[in-house]
Amino acid sequence: MLNLPLVTMLFIGVNLDFFVILLFLLQKYRFKETLIGYEVGMLLIFTMSAIIGQLIQTITPTWAIGFLGLIPIYMGIKGENDNEESAQNKTKKGIIAVLLMYLVSCGADNIAVYVPVLATLSFPSLLFTLVYFVILTFISLTLAYFFGQLKIIKIIFKKWGAPLSRIIYILIGLFVIWDTGLLEHVLNWF
Template identity: 35%
Template sequence: MHYGILAITFLSVNLDFFFMLVFLLKKYRLSQVIWGYFLGNMILLTASFFIGRTLTLFLPEWLLGVLGILPIWLAFHDDDDEQADRSGRSPVLNVLVTYLAVCAGCNLSIFLPVLVGESMAHFLMTLVFIGVLTVLVVIIIKQVATLPVVQRVVTAHGERLMKICYVLIGCYVFWDSGLISHLLALW
């Protein structure tokens, strides 16, 4: 697994949630937000990995490269997720449920094709890598969320940058799965 692709995938698929982290960090303690976000990421990565493993039992990896269309589709699809009322729950559970409600579909669609065909050892390294990124991102967001320049850039260009990343991830999945080389070999 290429760690640069993992980092770009993680950052782009979670970009919209970074805005929510700003609000969650104002409402809950740093450790509570980290735990909820961390658990959400681990749940979605594990689901993506095992769904992908199941698919590889029935289909060749190059054919699973077609899943690369999912991130590209997401780039051109408006996300209208609304937050549900989460009162009465623990702060960690509130963050976890918020993350799953907002990001489950996107994360599964993006990480499933990226993790298809990975070995268990690589997947475990991926969990550690994304786990570390999760903690770092929350700490960094806590520090920079108050900077006016950051708020202006993200407001002005965040949506566009996220869509570009999704398209690039989809193209990477097409290439990495062998789909493109398989299709070219047919000609």
């Protein structure tokens, strides 16, 4: 039998830190772009955890996952120049940016937490949990959107949003590199 409070706490626990990042992403990208990127990221992480999570952890050393931390660092350093981009290109770029940010900031941790719980579920419970997570993803994004509409939040993001998001991207990348042991592994080579 599915333990709904457990899977709810599982989702909230692993996505709580991403809620803050959503505030920044929603200031930069449209709701639809952010929703698609977030949902696809969540579905990818869920699927990897449910089907091949153990295999990925066995084959790929944890430290190698740290190289993914270079993606948000690059995004933070590069910044964005949206002046001459088409609307369609901006939409694709927004979806990909949100997807990559979710995978990099939540991927390894979510897989590590999801695998033990999802491995114990029957197939029908697994499918129900997947649908439930899709709904929870939409709810969390909607809450972030409305929270981001508060006047004080809008003022802060208007004045400091771009530099703060660049700093957060860089810090996320550095955290992934540190948390996976990549830095220690590379230093041991010398």
